[in-house]
Amino acid sequence: MPDAPLTQVLAPDVSPRPSACPGLWRIVTARDGGICRIKLPGGVLLADQADAVADAAERFAGGVIEATNRGNLQVRGIGADHHGLLDALLAAGLGPREAAGDDVRNLMLSPLAGLDPLMLLDVRPLAAQLLRMLETTPRLHELSAKFAVQLDGGEGLAMLEHPHDLWLSAVRLEQRTWLAFGLAGCPAQQRALGAVPVEQGLALVRAVLERFLDLARPEQSRMRHLLDTCPADAFVAGLGLAIRRDAAVLAWRRPASRAKWLGVLPQRQGLALGVAPPLGRLTPAMLRGAARLAREAGDGSLRLSPWQSLLLPGFDSARAHEGLAELAALGLLCSAGQPLARLVACTGSRGCAKAQADTKADAVVLAGLLHQGGPGSVHLSGCPRSCAVAHVAPATLLARAPGRYDLYLRDARLPGFGVLRATDLTPEEAGALLDLPTEHLDD
Incomplete structure (x- = not known):
């Protein structure tokens, strides 16, 4: 049987x-x-x-x-x-075949990990070890379903603004690759707390996660909560590892990522195609069409990105433009200059009881008012939880009622979405403001 x-x-x-x-x-x-x-x-x-x-x-x-x-x-x-x-x-x-090992598999890489021409380190072997540890170590299953780790190999295409409970980033010092790390932040905005040799990366992550579980009270589910009562320096001092914390490490900052994520993307060998479903939503036909192309002209895989997009790696260069045309015919976006590619919207009131507006429908209206190749990304959020974007966007439209939004512009000096610029706007009124070429909206 x-x-x-x-x-x-x-x-x-x-x-x-x-x-x-x-x-x-x-x-x-x-x-x-x-x-x-x-x-x-x-x-x-x-x-x-x-x-x-x-x-x-x-x-x-x-x-x-x-x-x-x-x-x-x-x-x-x-x-x-x-x-x-x-x-x-x-x-x-x-x-995983066991429920206990699913929640904790929150490890984010560059969508071109192992393939990016600017990478310092192919992080995929270490990532596989980390995922295996997270899935198979019962004690680590006590971590929150939101507890997250980022592993950055120095790729040109990397999301560096999403906050993580622990981040690790490759750095070259004295002709050797190290892993710098930080807690409750992200490489784009935070100095490293220390560094370890690459071969100690697995031990470092295990030590950080176990120390967090040793120290955190039940209500302290994220690293930022624990650091309110245990300073970062004290946390690192108790890891039981030889952590490098000299001036070269502490002064290091991760170079900014400026690589494009849509269109034809370079790899170390060959190229990849980057496309995005409008407002993050794929139809079955889009996914099947992308999978078919990946088999025919790519390496047989797709890679999901933190920009809510897809990459088709290992793509045949002779078919690149033809492939983009086929993907565009499926309804996928192929250029960052397309207005819908610059908009991010949460599920909205059609799918979420907490949302104050139908953000997806309003984003379509807004996209029709923005010119091609205009200002940087705009986030439509149905409530203050900001589910669709893990970091603060250059511009945020926060719903206050059906079809009505408050406009915020990002300001690093202010918490939350930034500075309030206008209130009670319709999508049409917001479009008139957001289509202005202002430096505040540069992504």
Whole structure:
């Protein structure tokens, strides 16, 4: 007799700890149905897995697939057959076989990790070790479902503004590669607290996570909470490792990332194609079409990015422009100058009870008012939680009522979204302000 599907043995909706965050094994209810988040190792999705996600979204949900701002996927509008959905995704190799190991797989890499021409270090071997440790170490399953780690190999294409509980970044010192690290921040805005040789990267992460669990009270679920009562220097001093903390390390700053993420992108060998689903939402047809191209002219994989976009690595250079045309015909965005490519919107009131406005629909209206190649990214948020963007965007439209927004511009000197520039705007009024060529909106 064949084995029963795993989800008939272990209920998919129950994780070791309750959380508001969706996961593979925890389907969270929203206004538009259930949400299942698929955490991709290093953002990598094989073409056959992409087909499986597309099939599952059509069969068990409403056909809505979202690219998230941490390089993952989620399926929305899930119906009653949670077991069927989970069995289909697990059969495609899209998660650990135990629920306890799913929540903690929050490790973000560059979407061109191992391929970027500017990288100092191929972080993929270390990333595989870290994910294995997170999945298989029971004590680490006590970490919050939001607790996150970033591993940066010095790539030109890297998201450096998302805050993480622990970040590690490759740096060259005295002809040797080290891993600088920081806590409760990001490489773009924070000086390193120290550095270790690359070969000690796994030991450093384990020491940081175990020390956090040793010290954190139940209400201190994130590193920033713990640092309110345990200063960073004291935390590092108790790690039990030889940490390099000389002037060269403490003065180092991560160079800014200016690489483009849409269009034809260079790799160390060959090239990649970068495309984005409008407002982060993929249809099954888009995902299947991208998977087909990845098989035919790429390396057979897709990579999800923290810009809510897709990369097709290892692409045949002779087919690059033809490939972009095929992806554009599917409805995917291929240029950062396209107005919709500069807009990020949360689910909005159609899918979330907390949202004050239909942000997706209002973003489409706003995009029609912005000229091609205009100012930097604009974030439409249905409530103050800012679910769609992990860092502060150059401009934020915060909903206050259906079809009405307050406009904020980022200011590093101010907390939250920045400085309030205008209130109670319609999307049309916001468009008139945001289309002005002002330096405050440069991304």
